[in-house]
Amino acid sequence: MMRYLFRRLSHASLLVFGVSLLAFLFTTLAPGDYFDEMRLNPQIAPEALVALRAQYQLDRPLPLRYFSWLNSVLHGQMGFSFSYNSPVAPLLLVRAKNTLLLTITATLLAWVIALPLGIWSAERLGRFPDRLISVSTAVLLVIPDLVLALGLLVLAVRTGWFPTGGMASVDFASISPVHKIRDLAFHMTLPVAALVLSALPLLVRHVRAAVAEVLHAPFLLAAEGHGIPRGTLLLRYVLPAAANPLLSLFGFSIGALLSGSLLIEVVMSWPGLGPFLLEAILARDIYIVIGGVLFSTIFLAAGNFLADILLYWIDPRIRTENASR
């Protein structure tokens, strides 16, 4: 088991490392840098710009800069932000917490809805309820996330039921803890709703397919033939057998929701990584951008690693397959 986990962990680490390298390469090779804006300002002398660039090591060769950045990561700083004049890590962490709050809530909620819906659909395969769900998910799939988010905002504006942006009301600091939670929940509703709606079609369809395949398996018919009650059949026979594809999908859904959240955050003014990264990209604050990409990758790899562990625990065939390697 240890060997399996170790192998999985080393894959994940290699992935993160590789992505960091590529991210670094792409952002630094893109034309322009943070100080380009200043060139337009006649009050700043060109020598000053050269000095600034040297100060921030922007004139050093690429490999040196990369190793210097790696060093900074190992020290917990992840590079330096030009705009904020501070190490990148603490800036990212604050925003990352907000993004994680959205993403994790949306992931859990999406699965809580998709599982029963997919199972229900699979049990009635081909009949009216299943077709209805298929059509609805197809429609949702086609609508771009942006349109979904804007649509929800319009709803908020028209009805006034939900705040139209931000994470906290103006008087947040002064209200009681219970009200604080309620306030947060209200602010989260729209972004989470947008994320869940964008992820649902994929999840529902895959759950439906995985469960439908198990429902027609001989061992299920055999269990039914032994008089096993329906509830037990579903929980102890169907779901564990469908776990394999579904757990892999779980790992993937975390990544998908994370990247979707960046866009939604920008639209709904949620103070997470999304708006922060956008701003940094526009300003060429490259270390923030690279840091953001790195963070997303780590989160995605962690999600997949979790799925791997769960799968190893649930499916004994993977254990013996690994034993024979």
Added chain:
Amino acid sequence: MASVLDIQNLQVSYWSREIRSRPVLSGVSFDLMSGEILGVLGESGSGKSTLAASVLRLLPPNGEISGGAVLFEGNNLLQADYQELRQIRGGRISLIFQEPSLALHPTIRVGEQVRQVLAAHQSSAKKELAERTREIFNRLFPEDADRIARSYPHQLSGGQRQRALIAQAIACNPAIVIADEPTAALDPVTQAEILAVFRSLREVLGLSMIFITHNPALLSGFADRILILYAGQVVEWGPANSVLQSPRHPYTRALFESLPPAPADSGKNRKQMLLVIPGSSSPTSLPRKGCSFEPRCPLKMDVCREFEPPLVKLGETHILSCFRYQ
């Protein structure tokens, strides 16, 4: 001796878009005596697996029982409601499916799979269920019972999986066990072992069994009565010795003559041709009226093409459906 299961005029059909309704069992009737082993002999397309599944109403969604009755302990199973049926399935009548590698759940230990069957029918405490499970495994796996109970299906051999299926079937001491080709996927040595298991279970537990197979040789010295199924109909049914030693129906006789001679007899009549029944029994080549076997029958008469043969009784216990014996 009382009859423990009574099947009357069972009619089952499958529905598909191309062929609409296709009859798979057309009026099958027989009964099973208490403590009897009934061998059901049939080749592919005869409807034998459909017969097994129909008793417990485990047909696929496109299968439909269009007529007849299945009488068990005073009830017609075809009209029982879901709760009654669930109690009977695995509790009073067990079905052992073909293909042991597919009939076991891939990610649940086999001991647990047997325990689940017990738990579905008995509301005993956990300890008692565990005790009973251990008892069953000790009976079927004289050595290694604990290790096997803790194993997953893919860690077991074909013979061991088959025994695990048998364990599930007898867990609740049912009155009847229906076994659908339980030895088809096994090599002869394991096959003989499994047959021995069934024999001993019959002696010790007093089970009544319906043993479905396509190989007549397996039923020799094992079944009490034999029923031959062809194209969804009973063509011959009688005491095993009588059917095996003097088969009457042209299909039964042709079937027995198409078997290669026993290895011990292979010295005589070397390379004598096996009797080949021309044609096939696939659904598309069945005649629309008259006797289903008529196109391939070496003894056919004109009347066979026009009318369905009646059921003829030879002596007290031997029944067949053929014009030749009227």
Added chain:
Amino acid sequence: MEPILKVENLVKRYTKQNLVGVPQEFLALDSVSFTVSAGATLAIVGESGSGKSTVASCIACLETPTGGNLWFEGKNLAHAAENELRNLRPQIQLIFPDPASSLNPRWTILDIVAEPLVVQGKLSRSERMTRAFSLLERVGLSAEIAERPASELSGGQRQRLAIARALTLQPKILILDEALSALDCSVQAQIATLLIELQSSLGMTFLFISHDLAMAAYLADEIAVMSRGQIVEHGPAVKILQTPASEATRQLLAAVPQLSHAPQPAAQR
């Protein structure tokens, strides 16, 4: 007469790593030797795991032996180069046990039979079609169903199709690895009769691998009994079955289910 196939001290070892990293070895074939004369049928019987399918794979050049020699018409298959093997493989054809999964169900029957010719690339399309139709006729599949997909065939018809496809490139040796085991009894009789007829008219050599001793006895001139990767007995079929010398053979014989008496002619009207 020089035998068409000579297996000499064939060894096949499988290795796999276990959890700790220590390689575990499994000896599937432990110095197997036998010869087969041209036009004859050799049956290889044994319980599961005895190595009979491994022998088949090695002879059909699907696996490379770990040791030993495989002489086919004077050439050593165990040590042949890949391009030599490519020429030799078509002469030794293998029929698999499961008719359902060894043929592509979506292809038409005609396409399946003609495929080896397409790959070989020597005949024109009309020549290939003619050849395919004549092969189908040979194995008893009527021309009317030639355009139907393979999924519509019954088990027996699929094995006929597999045999037809195997015959396309005019092989010298046909290996039947449990080819009849999945079929109904009466269908087995049909295919067995077809095989006997093909052998007498085409002069082919058959290797019949099975655990069905009765059918092996019926089809074969010689029988080799395998147990745990070794041949424990080899000789004329009749002699082995009536006077078995090894425990393995006795066990196999004892396990064969038989009708207790041959059917007697029933008294008819």
